[in-house]
Amino acid sequence: MTQATVTEDAPFTIASRIAAIEVSEILRIGQKAAAAKKAGRPVIVLGAGEPDFDTPDNVKAAAIAAIHGGQTKYTALDGTAELKAAIAAKFKRDNGLDYAPNEIITGAGAKQILHNAFLATLNEGDEVILAAPYWTSYVDIVGIAGGTPVTVKCNEENGFRLDAADLEAAITPKTRWLLLNSPSNPSGAAYSAAQLRPILDVLLRHPHVWLMCDDIYEHLLYDGAEFVTGAQLEPRLKNRTLTINGVSKAYAMTGWRLGYGAGPKSLIGAMAVVQSQSTSNPCSVSQAAAIEALNGPQEVLAERRAAFQRRRDIVVERLNAIDGITCRKPEGAFYTFASCAGIIGRKTPDGVTIDSDSAFCKYLLDTVDLAVVPGSCFDLAPYFRISYAASEADLIEACDRIARACKALT
Structure with missing residues (x-):
């Protein structure tokens, strides 16, 4: 043997x-x-980057009702029609933006929306401009997708906000995205319409650069400040803007893992392809809860x-x-x-x-x-x-x- x-x-x-x-x-x-x-x-x-408050009772009740109602099966991979309608209504109500269902995608948290977008759009060496200080995950998500993060330092003297001249200097032929988070994690800095306007003017001069707005802290603005987002302030940029949001921070739903994005249908379609080969649909029960969060009482x-x-x-x-x-x-x-x-x-x-x-x-x-x-x-x-x-x-x-x-x- x-x-x-x-x-x-x-x-x-x-x-x-x-x-x-x-x-x-x-x-x-x-x-x-x-x-x-x-x-x-x-x-x-x-x-921790999560509210210490509990998820509102009406949202929890909607989730329980969804479970008892048998809403525990697969849904459309990019979100139910009902959730997309609630998201569209939110964008119209809060931001004056109109989006069709094929211009909206939902995922397992806003983080997945970011992943989807970069995986769907970045080729090796494409550059993404990040305003520092920035959320730690941004740079690694860009890197995993094959992109090159380009950091622009934002001084405290400027309220930790991106300076338009510094943005202009950072743009190259390889620049694909500017990622802007307002209000910001970690600085809490936010842009008024007047402060955001020069940034958008730079992007208008560079039509190859797209804008990604991470608006996850939209409802946490203080001292009577009014929230404004890029596509809302400059309609000419809407066709190259991805607006990202979710229910985690405003409604204390971090563990529910439900985020969403809205943008041109060609981009959203490509992002859906990425999601179809990763998670498919976000949790069906979380989707039902998010509908109640967005449509229910907002007090x-x-x-x-x-x-x-x-x-x-x-x-x-x-x-x-x-x-x-x-x-x-x-x-x-x-x-x-x-x-x-x-x-x-x-x-x-x-x-x-x-x-x-x-x-x-x-x-x-x-x-x-x-x-x-x-x-x-x-x-x-x-x-x-x-x-x-x-x-x-x-x-x-x-x-x-x-x-x-x-x-x-x-």
Whole structure:
């Protein structure tokens, strides 16, 4: 009998498209904070990008009714006709925009809409302009799709908003998209019509560049500010604009995973092809819940916006009272993006020099059990992001801990 030859398995090799991508530092911070909390430490985590409120009762009731009504089967891959009608009505009501059903797509969160769009449109080396600070996932989604992210720094002096001249300078023949998020994660910066107008004028001069508007924080604007989006302000750009939104932030439905986008039917059709070979339709029950969220009573939006504004004001006031920290008042979302430049170079009681925003955030977690996110995660340092989607008591305690930690530095 001949003995079979045993060979060793070949080592695992990762695909080149994700070889340079790691789990985000935000997740690592969250995991470290969770471990500390499990060990019994009184950790306050202000890193999560989700409302602490519950999904409205009428939305939950609609989902339960959908389950009992047998709405648990496959739907059209890009969303039910009823949901598309609700989305079209929302765009008309809130933004003065008209979209037909074949100009709307729904997916498993706004993040999937972003994935669909970039996979459907980017060839190797196509460029996407990102205004920094930006949500961490943008750059990696672009990279996975074969594109090249082009970062344009947005200074605090300009309210963390993109300067039109800087945008103009960043555009090349390879530029395919400008991705704009207003109100912004992480800075909370938002564009008024007057501030957005110069950006749109640049795009009018470059007809090969398309506009992607991530409007997920649309309903979280403060101090009476009015929301405006690109296709609404400049109709001449509507045929090369993808407007992305969802129910996760406004209606506290992060776990329901339901986002949507609207744009020219050729783009939406290509995005549907991508989705057809990944998830197909978003969850049928989540679609039923989203219909109720969009069509049902909207009073909850104003109530929660007022609560977030109170929290913002508490955090901004308390941070600005701390030596070495400055914090501008954000226009929207539920984040502050404070500078810790005045802390850099100081030493901890153990003699360790705080040499970066990441080091400062590590110091806060290690010494006062507070988890926040360094600005370097969002490609702009030295800052740190606080999510004030938390109770007022926790926010006050968190700011007291920061003050205590900073006072201990020399």
